[in-house]
Amino acid sequence: MRILVVTVVHHPEDARILHREIAALTERGHRVVYAAPFTARGVEPRPDVEGVDLPRAAGRDRRAALRAARALLAERGPEADVVLLHDPELLLALPGTLRRWRRGGRAPVTVWDVHEDTAAALAMKRWVPTALRPPLKLAVRTAERLAERHVRLLLAEDAYQARFRRPHPVVPNLATVPPEPPEPPGTDRVVYLGHLSRARGALDLIETARLLGPDIRVEVMGAADHDVRGALTEADRDGVLRWHGYLPNDRALALLSGALAGLSLLHDQPNYRHSRPTKVVEYMAHGVPVVTTPIPLAAGLVLRHRCGLLVPYENPAATADAVRRLRADTQLRLGTAERGRAAALAELDWAERAAEFTGRLETWAKEATADRDTRPPAVSAGGTARPA
8 A cells, every 4th residue: 555644734753643653554564655844854754764855834824835735745646545644734735636636537545634623723823813713713613524524534532523523533642662661760850752832831841840950850852832942942051951852752752761750731721621642641651650730631541540640730839849759759659650551551552553543544545446446437528438
């Protein structure tokens, strides 16, 4: 099977796209062409996939990225059995593209991988004027309903089903649990893994690091929004914390083992209320006690599996106290780590779900092929049969 994977928004090393989905496809022997903003993000394609460089869509002006993606889909789409799209922006390139594919008689199965609640996410973007947020939210909901009529959908969360009329397969953001037991959690290092923004608690993280230092150091792995980058750079320069910047997923995960705690300090925002923070699952998988704000799905994991501690929203003092509690109580620290890893192995291991993902795309591709094979040929105006 030939799969064209396209993103103009996500980092080319995105854990869901590259390290889970593309890895699962290549392991099954499928040929993947991966179109992403490699140059804009300063990375090279992995050697086991064919990389195609696209502009990055960021901020208000996304026209260049959309034009490039539309041209790519027109050229390379008919070569693929499946086109897997990872950004809602790419839906704007589809109306004319789908018609062109169908006229040519070679329309691939088109799949939109729904990563987040797009309408809620737009409301959090500082570059979106406040007055435009309600009409944009309505436009996004309308686009989602239209997409449901014309393409296949994969959802990253069960809760996303409520946005659509029909049920769709769910491909959750799980961790790849290391087969070997991790290093037990230590007493002098706290980690944060993931994107950094105000709403994700970047400034709370800096203040927490101030309160914990110098006895407990905080290591941060992730790219940052422009408006918090300066504060993180200054904190790193002053020794408040160590900010590694963006690291490929495999390199970032290698820094988790042995940490005293893993932090998830999301604020109470609509886009987060129905999502399970992947970082929490990664901490559990690597035997790291979790310290998280009470976002519902994260809190559910922590309370159900007793794998960490909950702290109030936007409260660095309470976060620092939770870390110190884990440091002081060896039984609590080791117990939360062991229970979190056991739960990840039993319920949250991507290795157990990868075959469902690849099998779903394979089934859709086979159905599309069978449909093309049984469809009668179209007849031109002159009465000559031509391929449908």
